[in-house]
Amino acid sequence: MPDFVHLPMILGPDGSRLSKRHGAMNVLHYKEEGFSSEALLNYLVRLGWSKGDQEIFSIQEMIDGFDLVGINKASAKFDIEKLRWVNQQHLLNTDDSELKMMLEARSDAAKGLNDEVTINFINAYKNRANTINDLVSSCDNLFSDEIKYDQDSAEKFLKKEILSPLKDVVDALKRSEWNQESISEALKSVCEKHEIGFGKIGQPIRIAVTGGTQSPSIDQTLILLDQSIVVDRIEAAIEYIEENSN
Incomplete structure (x- = not known):
């Protein structure tokens, strides 16, 4: 005879039964949003079952490790942020x-x-x-042909007082060899010349090159692009500042 068990209910973040008002979606929607099937399965399995403190499982690990003893008695809350974290771990583990x-x-x-x-x-x-x-x-x-600035970030960081350092950044990068170490040294020399911290030019450069304020380190970001593209984008940011400073 098979064993029959009662699985715990999945609740919304507020502790009530999960429903459409919590944003519950068709499972295919998560695929469209970029979640992997393995990560989603991992998260759903862990809502009602546990194996020690282990959070991340491959499908084979779930198959090999699952037992009825590990099924939780208490209901579990569906947490989209936790699902994002689980998916990130699977992403990092992907070749x-x-x-x-x-x-x-x-x-x-x-x-x-x-x-x-x-x-x-x-x-x-x-x-x-x-x-x-x-x-x-x-x-x-x-890698877009046209960079669109986040407007709030541009208003905050692309200001007239950064014009002179940015122009020197362009000159320094034009003379620089195109590797991370040389890029770092070029930017450091500009900071020393103007007696400013790297943060003063870091965010303006990041906005000029990526359109926003979130990216890996500046040298790691710039090296992904051709030298001429980086120079062109910073020069475009200089023009933007000049046009919007009057």
């Missing part, structure tokens, strides 16, 4: 070559990159991504 295929299947920008740049991009950005869609968005923004 770079597989991530490359996933990225190229979703991003037109990624299809135009050579293999080395794509892998370098993945290694630089995957720690900041909760889903493959996050990685796609970062890729499309960074």
